[in-house]
Amino acid sequence: MxxxxxxxxxxxxxxxxxxxxxxxxxxxxxxxxxxxxxxxxxxxxxLNKGINEAIHTFSVTMEEEVPSFTISDNTLHTDNDKEPTIIEKPDLTIIVDSSGTYDHAKINSYGNTVALLKNEFVIVTSGQAQTFDYSSFGNISLTNEELIEFIQTMDSLAYVxxxxxxxxxxxxxxxxxxxxxxxxxxxxxxxxxxxxxxxxxxxxxxxxxxxxxxxxxxxxxxxxxxxxxxxxxxxxxxxxxxxxxxxxxxxxxxxxxxx
Structure with a gap:
């Protein structure tokens, strides 16, 4: 049989x-x-659908709605260092905060989130937060344009x-x-x-x-x-x-x- x-x-x-x-x-x-x-x-x-939609949403939002920023000396700098920028989408929240208002513990209260904080980068998926200090990548220097370019590259290689x-x-x-x-x-x-x-x-x-x-x-x-x-x-x-x-x-x- x-x-x-x-x-x-x-x-x-x-x-x-x-x-x-x-x-x-x-x-x-x-x-x-x-x-x-x-x-x-x-x-x-x-999972495939969520990853593709998240990368696409993140890419478009970073390009059209997120204010300019730079990461240098392991610290995030924006034009507005007094209050964070929070952009909420149906399946994704994006936070850019150079003021130090947020930390990874506070980010956990959100759903799926990508957060650029003063000294760290946080990704929250399914209630689990992954935190990466900028210093762990070495003494990087990064602008929002360079990050958008990297995300677009990731979008094209998402299938891998x-x-x-x-x-x-x-x-x-x-x-x-x-x-x-x-x-x-x-x-x-x-x-x-x-x-x-x-x-x-x-x-x-x-x-x-x-x-x-x-x-x-x-x-x-x-x-x-x-x-x-x-x-x-x-x-x-x-x-x-x-x-x-x-x-x-x-x-x-x-x-x-x-x-």
């Missing part, structure tokens, strides 16, 4: 899932990679960074899926003893991989709709474990030897 038929059967048939325990380990690994890619696609799509992020994200997701299926396979081995089924750990792991198909599809759809599932992490594990149990129960118990 090819991998796509296995995918279809795994959506509704615990009996078929149980039968997949006899296939080679390599095919199961390929299937796990396929599930990982499916689970990653929605988040990668929105996105590809790198995609690879890293899928690798981390694959590691997570491997660990998840190994833990579930341990529970599967325990259940196989309770149900009186004779299964090796490798067979339990193969059953586990295919049993995660339904939760992967469900949460991928929720991610596409950008819908948060309450206690989604626990629900994912519970559904997977329940399907592992159903598949193991479909394994025929060994008949006792006749005397």
């Amino acid at each position: 090819n991998i796509f038929k296995q995918f279809y059967r795994s959506l509704y048939s615990p009996k078929d899932i149980a039968s997949f325990r006899f296939q080679g380990i390599g095919k199961t690994i390929i299937y796990l990679v396929l599930l990982t890619i499916i689970a990653s696609l929605p988040n990668l799509y929105y 960074f996105i590809i790198i992020l995609v690879v890293i994200y899928i690798l981390f997701m694959l590691i997570y899926k491997v660990l998840q299926t190994l833990v579930l396979a341990m529970f599967g081995s325990f259940f196989s003893k309770i149900f009186g089924r004779t299964l090796t750990f490798a067979q339990c792991w193969k059953i586990t991989v295919y049993s995660t198909t339904i939760p992967v599809i469900f949460f991928a759809i929720m991610d596409c709709l950008q819908t948060i599932v309450p206690s989604g992490y626990l629900l994912n594990w519970f559904i997977s474990l329940f399907l592992v149990c159903l598949a193991i129960k479909e394994v025929q118990p060994e008949k006792p030897l006749q005397p």
